[in-house]
């Protein structure tokens with residue numbers, strides 16, 4: 167998809183990104199939110215990102231509209247967890263499987279490589295072959311699977327936890 171640009175998230179992307187997120191909330195178990203998010207709730211999410219530091223967000227832009235994002239977040243509020251982040255990635259359904267997930271994660275991890283980060287966590291509700299495949303391709307390893315920890319659409323779902331090392335001083339370990 168050479169007609170798609172990757173850049174940092176901007177305020178003007180927020181409603182397009184919210185629509186993508188709420189699609190997965192309404193239609194799939196990918197997100198464990200059950201009620202769609204509002205623009206005000208999503209503003210706090212947007213405000214957590216900066217141009218440097220541990221928490222950053224990049225978007226894929228097609229025909230002037232954001233069609234997906236990859237972002238990094240606080241993993242846990244307690245301070246000793248500061249060097250661990252969580253990553254998140256969502257694409258609009260019509261652009262899945264075209265290499266954009268790979269481009270977004272490559273951009274995000276490149277931007278984070280000199281930050282003080284030691285571990286990256288990813289939680290994936292199962293089944294999600296594309297997300298598992300992408301995370302394995304980016305050096306995440308399976309830590310374990312929590313059985314039936316989420317209930318949505320009248321059934322329980324498993325969540326697999328993946329972890330990716332970052333080298334001391336930045337950069338993924340070889």
Ligand SMILES: CC(C)(COP(=O)(O)OP(=O)(O)OC[C@H]1O[C@@H](n2cnc3c(N)ncnc32)[C@H](O)[C@@H]1OP(=O)(O)O)[C@@H](O)C(=O)NCCC(=O)NCCS
Nearest residue numbers: 255256257262263264265266267268295296297299300303
């Ligand atoms: C998961 C997601 C971000 C992956 O992005 P993508 O653009 O579809 O993936 P890419 O085309 O960049 O593929 C990158 C790698 O992921 C893996 N992958 C992608 N789709 C796959 C599939 N259907 N089955 C298995 N592996 C797959 C492959 O390893 C692939 O590398 P390759 O092309 O060299 O084989 C995207 O499909 C998506 O947004 N899905 C819906 C939302 C979601 O599940 N988000 C993650 C929540 S944990």
